[in-house]
Amino acid sequence: MGSMGVFILDQGAAQAMRRSLHELANVFTGLMIAGGLLSQRPELESLQPYVTDLCDGSERGSVLVRELCSQLLAVCGEAGAAQPEPASGPAQGH
């Protein structure tokens, strides 16, 4: 896009991207809930660093999915597209 040229996204491709993003959103939702539940199990104290990684990673992935969704909506020119949260997650690392 921009100086790199203009991409035309036809309706079929946009639909396919939406489906993929929906699947990704499902995957990250499952991961975040599972991670959240795991983090509340005191008997898994020794595994907490891994659980934290799991939670953080899935949160970052979720932010990315939201960004992609937002960009897709913008590209498709859909009115009323919700604004994504600032993408601080992926850039930070830990």
Next chain:
Amino acid sequence: MHDKSGHKSTEEMVMTETGTGSARQPKLGYSSGVSQGTRWGDAGTSNPDVAISTILGALAMEPNRDKAEANLLNLLIVDDERSIREGCRDVAQGIGYSTYIADNAEHAFRVLDTTSIDVVLLDLHLHGVGGLEVLKEVKRRRPETAVIVMTGYASVQSAVQAMKQGAYDYVTKPFNLEELRLILDRVLGHLQLSSENRILRQQVKSKEGFGAIVGRSPEMEKLYRIIGKAAHSSHPVLILGESGTGKELVARSIHFSGPFRDKPFVAIDCGSLVPSLIESELFGYVKGAFTGAAKNKDGLLQSADGGTIFLDEIGELPVDLQSKLLRALQEKEVRPVGGTKPVAIDVRVLAATNRDLELAVDQGTFRKDLYFRLNVLSLRIPALRQRKQDIPLLVGHFLERLSRSTGIGRNISDDALKLMLSYDWPGNIRELENCIERACALTSGPTIHIADLPTTIQNWREQSEPAAEHLLMRHGIMPIAEMEKQAILGAIEMLHGDKLEAARLLGIGKTTLYRKLKEYGALQ
């Protein structure tokens, strides 16, 4: 059937599980009558459109009504993604929902048709039928059900559409544990509030009585006022009444009308507990306390912690346990059998008996100090023979309830009702209920006649009929109508025929006075 990951597919997994605060814990409950406090529900009335699994359902006079015992809100999770279904299920169970899951619309409809679902968590992007169509169908089948839609970020507009179609709220995928909890908590609060409002409205409007207690006689109105006051105090209440008058129902009404209604209500029948097991049942035991005590077990008093314990037939409690119970109530702690450390408890005590406890105290079979401890507030439920004007209402109530369960509507003949009104009902409401059930079972037609009533009642007719006309007068009791007649005629006579003055002094209108005189044939 198993999917690639080795998990059972939801074709086999549509199921119910009861949340108890921890996702994998077993359901809490005692067969002896523990019902975990509910958060909301109907007032136990006969209102058929109440879908919420009930709270004050405990007000229900019929303890067997399953919804009244269910206590939890039913949540149906509809999503074709296994990890989301199961994750949401575990989170919801942790909050206290009773959960059902479905992986497609068809499954969801099947669950909706067979279960009273209070909340649906619905994926808007289901394979096959679209989520909006499913939402529409859910609202059609169960308009009172709150639906939360789960939507993708790229389909906010569908969420808006869903809200327009009656969804309660929406959550955007991907969402995390906290977001899910927040929304489930919110709907829970919403349902609780609306349910409480409905219960209050039902209580105010109830034509039959208080919650599920049926009766509109002055004696019962007085009882309702006392129940209302007792419900909002934390003092012990002693409920007195003959067998079959509904003492447990009153106890439940007190608990479920008061501020502790979302806490446990534990009913213990002191008369039916095995003497050798009473102590361990009430106070619990520790591992190794006796043969077979393989692990620690909480007693019923601990199970009621924070809520209400109802000690039915308290007069039957052995004297040695009376002192232990008294100590537990005074010290607010119990000592499990075999244990050395006391365990703190915080329970409100309701007790009931059909015995004369004062006499039992005099005879030394009931401890005076325990009697005083329990008798801070006391209320007496009138026997059915003392409120015979409620009989038609009760008969109608039982007939309606039977008609709902059997699908066959029945009524009662005037003669049969008249006979029932003359009968003394020594077994009180329980006997009346059994009488109606039996009559419905025996009769083949739509109307219950005298011949369908139990022989005890039919024979009562023969005993009572010859004496009926003079019975009241013979005992020096005058019918109210006769008293009224004598008062009116006497007043006119004393006032030398001044009817207007008589009406004024009697506190009735002159039109009423003239109408009465006409009825008596005394109008000149």
